[in-house]
Amino acid sequence: MGDSADVMFVDGVRTPFGRAGEKGMYWNTRADDLVVKAMIGLMERNPNVPKDRVDDVAIAATTQQGDQGLTLGRTAAILAGLPKSVPGFAIDRMCAGAMTSVTTLGSGIGFGAYDVVLAGGVEHMGRHPMGFGADPNPRFLSERLVGEDALNMGKTAERIHDRFPALTKERSDRFGMLSQHKVAAAYAAGKLQPDLIPVALRSEAGWGLATQDEGMRPETTMEGLATLRTPFRPHGRVTAGNASPLTDGATVSLLAGNDAVKEFGLKPKMRMVTFGFAGVDPEIMGLGPIPSTEKALRKAGLSIDDIGLFELNEAFAIQVLSFLDHFGIDDDDPRVNQWGGAIAIGHPLAASGVRLMIQLAAQFAEHPEVRYGLTAMCVGLGQGGSVIWENTNWNGKA
Ligand SMILES: CC(C)(COP(=O)(O)OP(=O)(O)OC[C@H]1O[C@@H](n2cnc3c(N)ncnc32)[C@H](O)[C@@H]1OP(=O)(O)O)[C@@H](O)C(=O)NCCC(=O)NCCS
Numbered sequence: 001m002g003d004s005a006d007v008m009f010v011d012g013v014r015t016p017f018g019r020a021g022e023k024g025m026y027w028n029t030r031a032d033d034l035v036v037k038a039m040i041g042l043m044e045r046n047p048n049v050p051k052d053r054v055d056d057v058a059i060a061a062t063t064q065q066g067d068q069g070l071t072l073g074r075t076a077a078i079l080a081g082l083p084k085s086v087p088g089f090a091i092d093r094m095c096a097g098a099m100t101s102v103t104t105l106g107s108g109i110g111f112g113a114y115d116v117v118l119a120g121g122v123e124h125m126g127r128h129p130m131g132f133g134a135d136p137n138p139r140f141l142s143e144r145l146v147g148e149d150a151l152n153m154g155k156t157a158e159r160i161h162d163r164f165p166a167l168t169k170e171r172s173d174r175f176g177m178l179s180q181h182k183v184a185a186a187y188a189a190g191k192l193q194p195d196l197i198p199v200a201l202r203s204e205a206g207w208g209l210a211t212q213d214e215g216m217r218p219e220t221t222m223e224g225l226a227t228l229r230t231p232f233r234p235h236g237r238v239t240a241g242n243a244s245p246l247t248d249g250a251t252v253s254l255l256a257g258n259d260a261v262k263e264f265g266l267k268p269k270m271r272m273v274t275f276g277f278a279g280v281d282p283e284i285m286g287l288g289p290i291p292s293t294e295k296a297l298r299k300a301g302l303s304i305d306d307i308g309l310f311e312l313n314e315a316f317a318i319q320v321l322s323f324l325d326h327f328g329i330d331d332d333d334p335r336v337n338q339w340g341g342a343i344a345i346g347h348p349l350a351a352s353g354v355r356l357m358i359q360l361a362a363q364f365a366e367h368p369e370v371r372y373g374l375t376a377m378c379v380g381l382g383q384g385g386s387v388i389w390e391n392t393n394w395n396g397k398a
Contacts (some may be wrong), residue, residue: 060097
């Protein structure tokens, strides 16, 4: 029986994220090829890890059909050139898919059953529109288990605006605008590029190379945002400017236990402290990260004040604002989403959890005075997921 181990986040990479749809850069690229590309890139930059020592591969997708079907962890591993002795499987917790890949395989490391694993996710929302082919049980509505708004994420965001009138559209717009500006600044400073694996593209115009996120709108202004339609409700508050866009992309991370870290001479970027998932009413799914974070903090014996860096998935600005408001954190607190978030970068559902971890790990390296960080996100049908991480660069002074 293996000994229990610390769960170390060794490395993580992602493809540049593309705008979903016919005009998006990945329209002619298969979803599984996005994962494969990221997986090859991750193994190439970690040559010390023998491929045949990868104990398992978990890849998440929300819509597990077509090029996102067929047990992605297994198919992607074979396509990425891992030996056929390496097993793999697929995971689904909608938006928290990749996060659940990490917590599931990380738990296996902690238990002592795995030494090295690959955990990630993909969503090609162009080829697999949200809810496509789904057949929700009619009991959900006939027995009023959930309200009609529960299955439309934008409507759930409008509901959070209803609940917290102090969190105005203007505050949501401002949060959306700042996300765009922060991502632009992070790109200009070269913060995000090191963890992107370029993807070759084929279109009618010929071959190309995706090297950066496609959905960014650095020129965003409050005046521009004020004019946008509110697609989820007449005279609503949620717009394309304060919501994450429909996105294509993939992420993969490499996790290892302490013995494997020693054996292969790895330099882990962070240690998993603990995690929590929680459920809330599906009509207000965006509040999910509040109880999941409270749960994770409780298990870790930490308080919110111990968290020095936050990577919160910006499914909708209002949903992040409700989290910040709950914990008494300012809308523009510099600890939160330093390099912007999903409103500007995009949110390819089941891929996003590992993007948060990649960015947190890179910020940890720049902030040795910070000991703990949080990655958290909301999940469709009323859930939240939170993972607390410890900075391996912590200098012990804070
Ligand atoms: C909000 C949403 C419906 C918008 O979709 P869309 O209309 O296809 O989005 P677009 O990118 O075409 O933007 C709509 C318009 O707003 C404009 N716009 C978007 N962001 C802008 C910005 N930051 N500044 C100025 N204009 C902006 C676009 O230019 C476009 O204008 P046009 O109609 O004149 O071309 C879609 O992004 C969505 O559903 N998001 C949520 C996804 C989701 O639920 N994820 C799961 C979370 S749990």
